[in-house]
Amino acid sequence: MSYLKWNDLLAKHFFNEDMAGKEVLLFVDEVLINEIGREIGKDLSHFISSLIEGPSWVNAHSNYGICQKALLTFENWRFRKKLRYPPYIGYLALFVLAGYVEDENYSQIAYYPKLRALLGEEKGGGQYPSFGKMIHIWMDLERWSKEDKFEEFGRFNVRVRGNWRHVGLPQSQTIISSKERKNIPLIFNRAGIISSDLSAPETIRTSLLEYGEDILAKKTVRLLRRQENNEHLLQSFLDLVIDELNEWDGSLPDDFVDFDPFVRSRIKICLKLNRVTEKATFSLRINAQNEFPDDSLLFQRRCGSNFHCKGSIDRWSTEIKGNDDLLIDAAEFDWLHGEQFEDLNNRWKCSLKGTTVRVFVEGKKFGLPHDNLIETPRIERGSRFILLCYEPIIEKILKWGEKACEKFLRINYKGLPNGWVLYSGINPMESCIGVSELTIDSDIKIRLVDGLRLGKGNTFLKAIPPKISLENYNGTEVVLLNDEPLKCKNENQHWELPKDLPLDKTLSVIVLDQGNEVKRSNFKITDSRISIPNKKSFIDTSGFHETGDKPMIIGVNVYNTDFIQYKKEYTLPTFLSNEIIFIGQQPGEIFHWQGKTVINLEWEPIWAIYKIKRRKWKAHFCSTKKVVECQISNQIDSQKDLRFWKTVLSKMKKSIEKPEFPPLYELWEHYLEVAKSVR
Structure with a gap:
């Protein structure tokens, strides 16, 4: 060889x-x-x-x-x-x-x-x-x-x-062997942490030492104990572990015998502040790292009552309801010591973390309603937040807030459980020692969000380019795209890209702080070129003689046949996710819905490809027709939509989970096969 x-x-x-x-x-x-x-x-x-x-x-x-x-x-x-x-x-x-x-x-x-x-x-x-x-x-x-x-x-x-x-x-x-990396999920499982916890690097370090000493090599343990005197390498190692946690779907190595095969998830408190009545109301949602089951989750409390919810947007559930189908008041739960519940039928566990400090940010960050404030594991630099604190720790929190935040003040609302106080803060710059929820990660991270990513790399479709989001920025940084400054949209803390970006070229997002480069990320924008011969060009070049109005198939195109118009009274399954790509029966029938735009289609979607989580989608059959009537029909005239249709079904297919039901699986494979023929 x-x-x-x-x-x-x-x-x-x-x-x-x-x-x-x-x-x-x-x-x-x-x-x-x-x-x-x-x-x-x-x-x-x-x-x-x-x-x-x-x-x-x-x-x-x-x-x-x-x-x-x-x-x-x-x-x-x-x-x-x-x-x-x-x-x-x-x-x-x-x-x-x-x-x-x-x-x-x-x-x-x-x-x-x-x-x-x-x-x-x-x-x-x-x-x-x-x-x-x-x-x-x-x-x-x-x-x-x-x-x-x-x-x-x-x-x-x-x-x-x-x-x-x-x-x-x-x-x-x-710094870590392939075997160690493979077994890192075992440590996550032992420590009871999941990806949505957004654990701070120091929390990850202590968890690795506490629960992974028998899994990690001695040299790795020395690095975690800071015995190698290389803080930069330690931070790189922790970044790698955090990336593994962010990608973890809860599964364990194949050779590990799991004696506790439960899906783990977190109960998060949702807060609504009525500024007119000055009243705070609380509800609950479940945040998970796995896909929610099709059936409702049903949990039983120690008091004998039940509560239930279903999967909603991305990795969030609907708001939790009780036996009477009314929203459960989160104030009824034990915030200080936490609680844990099980759904034995679905093998699902959810837990409410016990803590003296809870951080809330706007729900739009997670695609949830804007009037919801959602509990998040910890604060970020440059953010606006609400703190819910238990009285014994108030003095420590107040000293920290006045020193470390741009603005920090107490806000008075009715409806709080006894012993809890609300604070509003802006732009925290330092961590509060000893409080994990107020630990700031000093490392700036560049996120490419909201764009249509082809696969799992950093290639995006021209029709839906990404936006730039920074985590842990303090407001003094400058963001450049190929050395040209970008403007920040303060209302959503995103940097939008200029139009007419060059295709298939390296685009570098550079973050400068006081003139020094602190972070860089590269991506590219691409577009597909499609050329589908129409009926006339096929007949002219092949010498084929057309007689009558009988149906005629040319490649992926069907001619001389009627197609069913979209029924406007049909309800689209927008409950699946806050981001869905609808695919029609004709190549080129495609619509990308992102939760806010009005849907006004002249055709009936066959597939709703909905976003499950970051870089993962699922195909859902949504047509009112019989499966046998949903084979590919003739093309439409819009070359732009044809390119988009082709790209989704060809380049994104590895990121899309296929239907399991055999007839739908075969229909999906038919659509993928047709996409190969579209050039």
């Missing part, structure tokens, strides 16, 4: 569609090399010999060292044809392999002898020749993953571990 075969196998292992939007670590040990080579009957020794030989344009330089061969492999590689992946990944894998240790402390002295031993060379002292130039290759891999591929196969970040700049590059890829 040639070097490039090894290179592509390794690259595909690390960079693939399952890693889209996630950080990639090139964790390499001998076990991994042998597993990859086992498919074609090769092992570590063959891998090493292929590296020494190198790709075809390098193997003539037999007198070159391994780093010099890596540089030759890297040089101008984008101009070489038929390379799906960067050709130097095999060499980077070798450098990581040389830096991997089981549980010993890292040592710069031990690294180079191990590298030479792997290559079968004599022992020597000092740095390996040209090893310091490998930084250019590491940097190029980051550029390829972010700018060339827009994170479609994953996101690679250049990091340094320890105090050694050159050796620290490959060793940074070993």
Whole structure:
């Protein structure tokens, strides 16, 4: 097997569609090399010999060292044809392999002898020749993953571990092994945390130590205990774990026997403030990381009464109702100590966290009604918020608010449970020590929101570009797009992109604070070009003779047949989500609904593709026709809508969950197959 075969196998292992939007670590040990080579009957020794030989344009330089061969492999590689992946990944894998240790402390002295031993060379002292130039290759891999591929196969970040700049590059890829990363959900499960908790990095660090010491390697535990004296690397590790938590759907590793197969979720308090009557009213919703069941969730309280709800928008339920089908008053629950409930039929648990401080923000942040204030796990810099505090902690909260916030004052409303007080605050700048809800994450994050994302990478459709959202900003930052300032929409804290952005070009969002770049994110805008021959062009070019008005099929198009007009009295299933893409029976019949726009269609939708959660959709059959009557009909004339229709069914299909009912599954597959023929 040639070097490039090894290179592509390794690259595909690390960079693939399952890693889209996630950080990639090139964790390499001998076990991994042998597993990859086992498919074609090769092992570590063959891998090493292929590296020494190198790709075809390098193997003539037999007198070159391994780093010099890596540089030759890297040089101008984008101009070489038929390379799906960067050709130097095999060499980077070798450098990581040389830096991997089981549980010993890292040592710069031990690294180079191990590298030479792997290559079968004599022992020597000092740095390996040209090893310091490998930084250019590491940097190029980051550029390829972010700018060339827009994170479609994953996101690679250049990091340094320890105090050694050159050796620290490959060793940074070993901060967590593949096995450790796979088992991180076990720690989440033990600690009882879910993605919607938005846990602070310090909370994650303590949870990993408390519940994961038997899962994590000793060197990882040392990093978490700050024994390696590398705060930057620790923060990078915690960011990776938080990304894993944000993507976690509650499932556990396949080889783990789950003795508690319950879905876990959180009960969140909803607050409404009537400024006329000066009265506060409270209700409840469930926030989950899993898809809600089709049936209502039914929970029983210790007092004997029941309450129920159904899935609503994104990962939120409807407001919780009691036996009488009236909204339950959240003030009846134990806010201070918390409560937990179970639905045994649906194997679902929900819990109300007990705490002395609760933070509320506007519901529009979550796609919920604007007059709702929704409980959120913790505050963010630059935000407006309402605090609900228990009396014993009021003095501490008041001191913090007056010192750390731009504005902080008590507000008086009736309807509060005994012992609780309301405060209103703006732009918190510092954390309140010892109060997890008032812990501020100082790391600014760029979010690309509201756009139509193709797959899980950072490629968006031209018709629906994203908006820029910043988390944890303090108001002094400047946001640029390719060095041009963007204006902030203060009412929704979004930065909107200008019109007529260039297609299929790298667009860089850059955040500056006091003139220094603090964060960058790349994305691109694309559009599909579709050319569907019409009936006349087909007849002219094929010589086909049309007789009468009998139905005629040309490719995906059906001619000389009537189609059913949309019945305007038909109720569309807008209850499914606050973002739905409706697909009609004709290629090009498509409408993107985002919760606010008025729906006025002249055709009947067949599918409602609704958003379940971030980067995940589900196909819902919504037609009044029989399934057998919903096959693709003839096209419409709008090329713009045709491009959108094609893009959703072709490029987004991996993000869309298919129907399970066999006839609907077959119909959905029919639509996907037709989309392939639309060019």
